[in-house]
Amino acid sequence: MLQTIRADTGAFGIEAIQKKYNLSLGEPHLSRFPLELLADLVRIKDVHRYYPSRGSETLRLSLLNKYYHDLNLENISVTHGAIGALDVILRSHCERGGDVEILLPDPGFPPYEKLAEFSKLKIKKYKINLAQNSETLIDWQQLGQQLSSQTQLVLINSPNNPTGRLFTEKDKLELNQLLQKNSQLHFIMDEVYRELIFGNAEHIELSEFLDRGYIVGSFSKMYPLQGARIGWVVTNPQSMKKLIPIFNNAYGAISSFGQELAQAMLDKDFDFSEPYHKARATVEKVLTKNQVPHMIPQGGFYYFLDFKTDDRLVVQKLQEQGVAVVPGSAFGAQGNNHIRICFAQKKSDLEESLEIIANGWHSFQPVNL
Ligand SMILES: Cc1ncc(COP(=O)(O)O)c(C=O)c1O
Incomplete structure (x- = not known):
């Protein structure tokens, strides 16, 4: 049937x-989401309250400890999923006049385009290499042709949805050169699938370039917590300062229950x-x-x-x-x-x-x- x-x-x-x-x-x-954790949390923890708008300090420290050893608390905030992080970042680049351009991947996760539209950013597309044996995720030559002095953001997603392809060391060199040559440009790395990598390949870290960009993560893919709506953003303190008023006013606070569940996942080191x-x-x-x-x-x-x-x-x-x-x-x-x-x-x-x-x-x- x-x-x-x-x-x-x-x-x-x-x-x-x-x-x-x-x-x-x-x-x-x-x-499977370990449901038994939920009962424990509600009984033991004082979760029935607003948590800080940038997220619980314990969770932020645990995330730094797990993924971004060289960074500190001022570099990280918890967000309403990766979508919430992207929304806040794009809003912070929305300027009067609507001349700011963003480069988005083709193919790419459909909400990128909608979020850019909501922030009145001009959308340009760059090509993901679709051939299995290409050395880079991104067609850098074609991306270079899209770039102008108005391009403030390039959004990268690795592991990539929908292709399953990865950003490589060669991509990292190309990105570095591009940032050197274009002082107005910032990158956003969406790494929500960073722990779901197969074979011998490794996730490429970009935190050393953080003075020129943002990294976005989530508990919705690598951990079965998509209903909790918990993600994060890491960036330099200056850019974070621009994000904070948006967190405070647009999202108020991030779910306390969700954050405690995320914390429990990190504490128990689930793989x-x-x-x-x-x-x-x-x-x-x-x-x-x-x-x-x-x-x-x-x-x-x-x-x-x-x-x-x-x-x-x-x-x-x-x-x-x-x-x-x-x-x-x-x-x-x-x-x-x-x-x-x-x-x-x-x-x-x-x-x-x-x-x-x-x-x-x-x-x-x-x-x-
Ligand atoms: C590439 C990518 N980024 C972000 C998200 C959304 O993540 P979240 O549930 O944390 O908002 C998804 C969900 O499918 C995704 O595929």
Whole structure:
């Protein structure tokens, strides 16, 4: 019997859908949230109050200790998810006249564009390299052509949603040169998937460039806390000073319950990554067996498959067979003809839905007579 699951895909501009296999939203379904922590917290802690608008000092210190050893408390604030961090950063660059430009990745996480619009920033797109063997995540030559004296921000996301590709050492050299040459430019690194990296690759740290940028993280992907809405931003003290009035007034305070849960996750040093490695291996096996050409993700929990035909049509056909995925065009022009699959799903669902997707891929390819 077709069991139905509702998926709210509003961020991708498509209607809510009822499907058996929901591979659309980027939710970390493979890691179970330890519910027992919640009862303990409510009983023991004095959480029924506003926490400081920049977040609990203990949580900020724990985050520094885990991810950013060379920084201190003035560099970090807790935010309403990574989305809240991005919102506050972009608002701080919103100037009267609306001449400020931001460079966004194509393909890229759809809310980037909306948030930039809300802050009246002029959007330009730079290309993510889609070839498996390219040395850099970013097409730096094409990005250079987009840059002008009005470009204040370049937003980078690694591991990248939707491609699963990583920012490399070579990207870091290129970014450094770009910042040297363009004194008005700042970077934003969205590293919400930083601990979900496969094989021998490593996440590239950018905290040494922080006088010229921001790093954004989250408990929504690497930890199963997406409902708690806890993220963070790190930057230099000067830029942080501009963010603080926005935190105070736009968000008031960040959820005290959410912060305590996040703290408990860090204190207990949970590692949730293993099931994601296994899930990626499952997808790899089914796609390889069915001879579906694909780029192998190096991080995150998505596959970005090129169907070489109208992705809205592909999504519709797959929906009719009970599989919900996201059309690549929702991520930008380079995503046309692609679909994004979230592989944070249990093994049996992945195997069954990937067989449907693989059959779908073959049915859309031209027949060689
Ligand atoms: C690249 C990227 N950044 C940010 C977010 C949002 O994170 P949060 O739930 O912490 O707001 C997502 C969620 O899918 C994402 O894929």
